[in-house]
Amino acid sequence: MPAASPATDVFLTPAALLTHWQGHRKLTRRVIEAFPDEQFRTFSIGGMRPFLAMASEMVNMAAPMVQGVLTNEWKRYVETEIASKADVLRHWDDTTTIMNDLWPRIPAARFQEAIKAFGQYEGRACDLVMYVIDNEVHHRAQGYVYLRALGIEPPPFYER
Amino acid sequence: MPAASPATDVFLTPAALLTHWQGHRKLTRRVIEAFPDEQFRTFSIGGMRPFLAMASEMVNMAAPMVQGVLTNEWKRYVETEIASKADVLRHWDDTTTIMNDLWPRIPAARFQEAIKAFGQYEGRACDLVMYVIDNEVHHRAQGYVYLRALGIEPPPFYER
Numbered sequence: 163m164p165a166a167s168p169a170t171d172v173f174l175t176p177a178a179l180l181t182h183w184q185g186h187r188k189l190t191r192r193v194i195e196a197f198p199d200e201q202f203r204t205f206s207i208g209g210m211r212p213f214l215a216m217a218s219e220m221v222n223m224a225a226p227m228v229q230g231v232l233t234n235e236w237k238r239y240v241e242t243e244i245a246s247k248a249d250v251l252r253h254w255d256d257t258t259t260i261m262n263d264l265w266p267r268i269p270a271a272r273f274q275e276a277i278k279a280f281g282q283y284e285g286r287a288c289d290l291v292m293y294v295i296d297n298e299v300h301h302r303a304q305g306y307v308y309l310r311a312l313g314i315e316p317p318p319f320y321e322r
Numbered sequence: 323m324p325a326a327s328p329a330t331d332v333f334l335t336p337a338a339l340l341t342h343w344q345g346h347r348k349l350t351r352r353v354i355e356a357f358p359d360e361q362f363r364t365f366s367i368g369g370m371r372p373f374l375a376m377a378s379e380m381v382n383m384a385a386p387m388v389q390g391v392l393t394n395e396w397k398r399y400v401e402t403e404i405a406s407k408a409d410v411l412r413h414w415d416d417t418t419t420i421m422n423d424l425w426p427r428i429p430a431a432r433f434q435e436a437i438k439a440f441g442q443y444e445g446r447a448c449d450l451v452m453y454v455i456d457n458e459v460h461h462r463a464q465g466y467v468y469l470r471a472l473g474i475e476p477p478p479f480y481e482r
Contacts, residue, residue: 310368
């Protein structure tokens with residue numbers, strides 16, 4: 163990449179990133195809600211996972227990533243199985259609170275440090291956080307296709 | 323949002339953002355390539371657009387957004403219709419070069435300014451750039467579902 167900007171130049175501040183992320187999470191919550199309970203657990207295209215599995219993965223990545231960046235302790239969010247749309251939504255809202263509580267405590271310099279998340283994913287903390295958000299946007303978009311295939315209008319992508 | 327970090331705190335630098343974006347664009351290029359020519363133009367699920375239309379939209383957003391943030395002039399990238407996979411791939415590679423050329427010329431402070439993109443989308447420049455990336459990740463993921471439904475293995479999401 164040819165771009166070289168000083169390490170002090172800001173594209174996004176940590177506060178802006180949290181706002182961005184929570185905006186995405188608000189939209190993803192609406193996509194989860196748009197599914198009928200049954201299809202949330204079972205509907206699939208092309209052998210892909212049902213949206214329950216994708217949404218459970220998001221729950222297991224978001225708060226644990228924030229917690230891990232803050233404390234360097236890596237653990238799954240939910241040890242028990244997530245089995246329903248109601249389960250996911252409950253954990254979703256708890257996650258929102260946890261993120262808003264923990265994120266501001268992370269020193270800004272930490273985001274530029276090399277870390278190993280969950281004992282295996284190596285990279286700068288900022289890049290690993292971006293990966294979690296990208297993963298959510300990616301799977302949420304697959305939820306959009308599932309909803310369309312089910313004849314259900316998903317919430318507009320641009321509403322956060 | 324409760325987070326309040328100084329405006330000088332860095333989560334991502336402009337250089338890191340370009341690397342992140344080009345990593346996504348490299349993966350999206352592989353998803354485009356994975357489609358058979360015919361299905362790229364025609365395949366659809368649930369009344370959604372074929373991947374040609376989604377990929378053309380990406381071409382019409384990426385370089386024009388970078389150009390617009392730099393110059394405050396807003397114009398479409400391609401005035402003529404994009405009709406094929408080969409067309410998209412050609413414009414894709416031109417876009418990569420344009421982005422690498424223009425991005426480093428944008429003063430860092432510009433990303434925090436309020437702008438009106440394409441005469442209608444208002445927001446901070448950084449948020450509008452993020453929207454273009456999110457839009458690409460969103461539609462690329464829908465391309466993943468199309469490929470799966472066609473029985474084609476898409477490239478791994480984590481490879482950039």
